[in-house]
Amino acid sequence: MKTKITFKSIIFSISAAIILFFILFFVILSLLNKKPVAAFYGIPENTQKGITAVLQKTHTRRNKKSLPYEIVILNDTLDLKSAIKNSKKPDILFIYNGRNAEYAASLAAAKKSGFDAQVLNGMTTSVKTTAYSANGKITGVPLLIDNYEIDVNLNAFKNSGVPAVNFWNDIERLAEKTKSASVVPVLFSAGNDEMLINVFGALVES
Structure with missing residues (x-):
């Protein structure tokens, strides 16, 4: 059985091929030009601006006209799962440590993304403990930490008579030597016992 090829069918086929070509062309072009999404959740505005300024200087897009990252502010009145569901999916997420951060790290692990463990090299133990890891990859790293401060x-x-305050025993000596002359010879910026432990750990490792 022979199929009769008509002029109309040839035109239709050519038109369909051209349309398909343009669709594929624009899809590929959009994928090549797609910006990574950087999202903030529960981060103060001034901190957002500081991080964004650094992010946008990390590299230059090929067209040299647009910024490299698309910035998204997630609705922090919602839980993180709902906030992400109602927004563009972030490629990188800035968030405070806690349950929401655990959820974000689990999402990153599910996508099999993350950094090599060596990204934590040089950090103190108290900072390393705030990182999240899965399948041998680091899926969440501390970018900003609370200021650990000791005021003397x-x-x-x-x-x-104490020559310097470099180690914990120097602080003990200073407190002992000045306990009768000063009400508060040493002051820690620790709001709770956990922060005090972190101050102690950072001081010991320094």
């Missing part, structure tokens, strides 16, 4: 009463310090 300079007047008490000058009269204490």
Whole structure:
């Protein structure tokens, strides 16, 4: 049985091929030009601006006209799962540590993404413990940490005979030497016992 090829069928086939070509062309073009999405959840506006400024300087897009990252602010009045569901899926997410961060790290692990463990080299143990890992990959790393600060009463310090405050035993000596002359010879910026432990760990490792 022979199929009769008509002029109309040839035109239709050529038209369909051209349309398919343009569809594929624009799909490929959009994929090549797709920006990675950087999202913020529960991060203060001034911190967002600081991180965004650094992100947008990381590389230059091929067209040299648009910024490399698309920035998304997730609705932090919702739980993270709902916030992500109602928004573009982020490629990188900035968030405070906690349950939401655990959920974000599990999403990254499910996509089999992450950094090599060596990304944590040089960090103190107290910082390393805030990282999330799965399948040998680091799926969440600390970018910003709370300020660990030890304030020393300079007047008490000058009269204490302690030459320097570099180690924990120096702090103990200073406190012992000045306990009768000063009400507060040493002050820690620790809001709770967990932060105090982190201050201690950072000091010991330094």
